[in-house]
Amino acid sequence: MFKVIVTDPISETGLQALHAHQEFDVEQRTNLTPDELIDKIKDYDALIVRSQTQVTREVIQAADRLKVIARAGVGVDNINIDAATEKGIIVINAPAGNTIAATEHTLAMMLSLARNIPQAYGSLTSGRWDRKHFKGVELYQKTLGVVGMGRIGTEVAKRAKGFQMNILGYDPFLTEDRAKKLGIIKASLDEIAEKADFITVHTPLTAETRGLIDAAYLAKTKKGVRLVNCARGGIIDEQALVDAVNSGHVAGAAIDVFEHEPPENTGLTNNPNIIVTPHLGASTEEAQEKVAQSVSEEIVEIFTTGAVQHAINLPHISATVQQKIKPYLVLSEQMAELLMQIFQKAPEKIKINYFGELFLEDTGLLTRQMIKALLSYYLDTAINIVNVMQVLKAHSLSYSVQKNAAHKGFTNFIELEISHGDEKATIGCTYLPGFGGRIVSINGYRLDMEPEEYLLYIRHVDVPGMIGNVGSLLGKSHINIGSMYVGRQAIGGEAIMILTVDKPMPETARKEILELPDLHDVQFVKLNVPEDEN
Ligand SMILES: NC(=O)C1=CN([C@@H]2O[C@H](COP(=O)(O)OP(=O)(O)OC[C@H]3O[C@@H](n4cnc5c(N)ncnc54)[C@H](O)[C@@H]3O)[C@@H](O)[C@H]2O)C=CC1
Numbered sequence: 456m457f458k459v460i461v462t463d464p465i466s467e468t469g470l471q472a473l474h475a476h477q478e479f480d481v482e483q484r485t486n487l488t489p490d491e492l493i494d495k496i497k498d499y500d501a502l503i504v505r506s507q508t509q510v511t512r513e514v515i516q517a518a519d520r521l522k523v524i525a526r527a528g529v530g531v532d533n534i535n536i537d538a539a540t541e542k543g544i545i546v547i548n549a550p551a552g553n554t555i556a557a558t559e560h561t562l563a564m565m566l567s568l569a570r571n572i573p574q575a576y577g578s579l580t581s582g583r584w585d586r587k588h589f590k591g592v593e594l595y596q597k598t599l600g601v602v603g604m605g606r607i608g609t610e611v612a613k614r615a616k617g618f619q620m621n622i623l624g625y626d627p628f629l630t631e632d633r634a635k636k637l638g639i640i641k642a643s644l645d646e647i648a649e650k651a652d653f654i655t656v657h658t659p660l661t662a663e664t665r666g667l668i669d670a671a672y673l674a675k676t677k678k679g680v681r682l683v684n685c686a687r688g689g690i691i692d693e694q695a696l697v698d699a700v701n702s703g704h705v706a707g708a709a710i711d712v713f714e715h716e717p718p719e720n721t722g723l724t725n726n727p728n729i730i731v732t733p734h735l736g737a738s739t740e741e742a743q744e745k746v747a748q749s750v751s752e753e754i755v756e757i758f759t760t761g762a763v764q765h766a767i768n769l770p771h772i773s774a775t776v777q778q779k780i781k782p783y784l785v786l787s788e789q790m791a792e793l794l795m796q797i798f799q800k801a802p803e804k805i806k807i808n809y810f811g812e813l814f815l816e817d818t819g820l821l822t823r824q825m826i827k828a829l830l831s832y833y834l835d836t837a838i839n840i841v842n843v844m845q846v847l848k849a850h851s852l853s854y855s856v857q858k859n860a861a862h863k864g865f866t867n868f869i870e871l872e873i874s875h876g877d878e879k880a881t882i883g884c885t886y887l888p889g890f891g892g893r894i895v896s897i898n899g900y901r902l903d904m905e906p907e908e909y910l911l912y913i914r915h916v917d918v919p920g921m922i923g924n925v926g927s928l929l930g931k932s933h934i935n936i937g938s939m940y941v942g943r944q945a946i947g948g949e950a951i952m953i954l955t956v957d958k959p960m961p962e963t964a965r966k967e968i969l970e971l972p973d974l975h976d977v978q979f980v981k982l983n984v985p986e987d988e989n
C-alpha cells in the first residue's frame with residue numbers, strides 16, 4: 456500500500472486515478488502547520504501540493520519513505536529541489552494543466568487594469584456613482600511586452616493579438632523564426648522598456664529572474680507604462696513598483712502573485728492604481744481538475760511501472776524515447792552489477808559507450824542506471840537515479856559517455872568500462888527483440904548470456920575436465936547448474952566460465968573450487984532480476 460498525502464486544496468475529481476487504485480491510500484490534510492508536516496511526512500510515499508505548502512529542506516529530511524513530491528501546477532519554487540534530489544526524491548509537476556487558466560487571468564487582469572474595473576466596482580458598491588475617475592485606456596494598437604515566451608507567455612501573446620496589440624516578446628529561447636510564426640517581434644528587455652505600453656511577465660522565479668524588473672529597469676520604461684505579474688512574486692521588485700507607481704512614472708499594475716503570500720507590502724495592496732488578486736491564476740474548475748488528474752496519473756505510473764513524464768530533477772525523456780529505452784533499463788543495471796562483483800574494486804573512472812541504434816536515443820536514464828548500480832555496491836547512501844549524479848560528484852568520480860553509430864556486430868550495443876588505477880574491466884550487452892537482454896562480452900571474452908539472479912563467474916585455463924570438475928564440486932554442495940556460458944581467447948589459453956545456479960553458493964564451496972588446478976578465480980554474483988522476469 457502506497458500512502459499519499461495531499462496538503463493543499465486539490466480537485467477531488469482529479470484525484471480519481473489514485474482513489475480508483477486499491478494500492479493507494481490518499482489522505483487530505485490541508486491545514487497542517489510546518490511543524491505538523493515535518494512530523495507526519497515520514498509515513499508517506501508521495502506528497503501532493505500546490506503553491507501554499509512550503510516543502511522545505513527540513514520537511515524533506517524528515518521524509519524517510521517519500522519517493523515523489525508532486526506539484527499540482529507549474530511553479531516549483533515552494534519546493535527545495537536540491538534537498539529532494541539529494542534524498543533521491545522525484546519532483547514532478549503538471550506543466551500544461553493550468554496554462555489556459557493563467558493566460559485568461561492575465562488577460563482579465565490587463566483589461567481590468569486598463570479600464571479600472573475593480574476600482575469602479577468598489578466605488579459603485581459603496582454607494583457612489585462616479586464616472587470621471589475611472590476613465591481608462593484601450594489595448595487596441597498599444598504595444599505589449601511579454602517577458603517569458605513559454606506556454607503561458609505564448610498563449611497571452613496570441614490572445615493579445617486578437618485585441619490588435621503589437622507584441623514584443625523576450626525569452627532567451629525565442630527564435631526569430633518562432634516569433635515570425637506567432638506574428639510578434641523578438642525583442643530585448645531594453646527594447647521592451649523603451650516601447651511597451653503594457654509589460655507582462657511569464658517566467659519562473661529563479662535566481663536570475665528575481666528582481667528582473669527592478670528600480671533600474673522601471674526607470675528605463677516608458678512613462679505611463681502598466682505592468683502585469685501573474686507569474687511569481689519577486690520577478691517585479693514589489694517596493695520598486697510601489698515607488699514607481701507613487702511617483703506617477705508607472706500608471707498602474709495588476710498583481711496576482713506576491714513575494715510573501717499572503718502579501719505583507721500594504722503599499723502594494725492598498726494602492727488605488729494597483730489591482731490585486733490572491734494568486735488566482737490557476738484557480739478555475741477546469742485547470743484544477745487537469746492538474747490534479749495529471750499528477751495522480753503520474754504518481755500511479757511511477758509506483759506501478761517506474762515511468763516518469765514530468766520530472767523536474769531527472770533528465771527529460773519523452774514518452775516515445777522512454778518506450779524505446781525501456782528494454783535496456785534493467786539490462787544496463789544488471790551489467791553494471793555483474794561488472795562490479797567480478798571487478799571487486801571501487802571504480803575511479805567510468806566509461807560508457809553506446810553503439811548502433813542507441814546512437815540516436817536519449818540514453819541519460821541508462822547512464823544513471825549503470826552508475827547507480829556501480830556506486831550502490833560500495834557506498835552506504837541510498838542511491839537512485841534521481842540523486843546518482845550528486846553522489847558521483849560528491850565522491851569526485853569521473854565518467855564519460857560516448858556514442859557511435861557503428862553497430863559493433865549488433866543492432867544496439869552498450870559497453871561499460873570501469874577502472875581503478877591501471878586495472879580495468881569491461882562488459883557489453885545487447886537487446887534482442889523477442890529474446891531479451893544478453894551479456895555479450897566480459898573483459899574481451901565473447902559470450903551470449905542471459906542475465907539471471909545467481910551466477911558463478913570463473914576464470915581458468917582452458918584445459919580438458921575443468922567444466923566437469925567444477926560441476927561435481929557444485930553437486931557435492933547441492934547446487935544445481937541452470938546453464939553454462941564459456942568464452943576463451945585461444946584453445947588452451949585463458950578462459951572464463953559463467954554458470955547460472957539456483958541458489959547462493961556457500962563460501963566453503965567457493966574455496967573448494969578455488970583449489971582446483973588451473974583455476975584462477977571464482978566469484979559468486981547476484982543480479983537484481985525483476986519479479987516478472989524470474
Ligand atoms: N498565477 C498563477 O496561478 C500561475 C503562475 N504560473 C507561473 O507562470 C510561470 C510560467 O509558466 P509557463 O509558461 O507554464 O512556464 P514555461 O516553462 O512554459 O515558460 C517559462 C518561460 O520563461 C522563460 N525564461 C526563463 N528565464 C527567463 C529570463 N530570465 N528572461 C526571459 N524569459 C525567461 C523560459 O525560457 C520559458 O520559455 C511559472 O513558472 C509559474 O511560476 C503558472 C501557472 C499559474
Ligand SMILES: O=C(O)C(=O)COP(=O)(O)O
Pocket residue numbers: 505506507527528529530531553734735736737738
Ligand atoms: O501553477 C503555478 O505555478 C501556480 O502558481 C498555481 O498555483 P496554485 O496551484 O493555484 O497554488
